[in-house]
Amino acid sequence: MVRRWALVLVLGGVWWWAVLRLLLAPEHAGLVEGAVAAGGWGLSLLPVHVTATARHGRAAKAGRAGPSRKQ
Numbered sequence: 001m002v003r004r005w006a007l008v009l010v011l012g013g014v015w016w017w018a019v020l021r022l023l024l025a026p027e028h029a030g031l032v033e034g035a036v037a038a039g040g041w042g043l044s045l046l047p048v049h050v051t052a053t054a055r056h057g058r059a060a061k062a063g064r065a066g067p068s069r070k071q
Contacts, residue, residue, distance in 0.1 A: 011040075014036060015036060015037065015040035017033075018032075018033040018034075018036035018037045018040075019037045019040075021033050022034065022037055
């Protein structure tokens with residue numbers, strides 16, 4: 001868990017560094033800064049519902065995601 005948060009903080013710091021470098025010193029910013037900033041912005045466009053969620057209740061115990069259908 002700690003490693004995950006450390007990775008998130010490092011990647012977030014790299015993204016902010018790239019964005020601030022593009023905004024404050026665009027004449028010194030290069031392709032790497034542009035790619036990092038655009039990549040981070042693109043990830044922010046992913047909808048929240050694509051992340052994994054935990055299932056609760058009887059469906060989780062039975063191994064089913066939704067209501068059962070009798071045939």
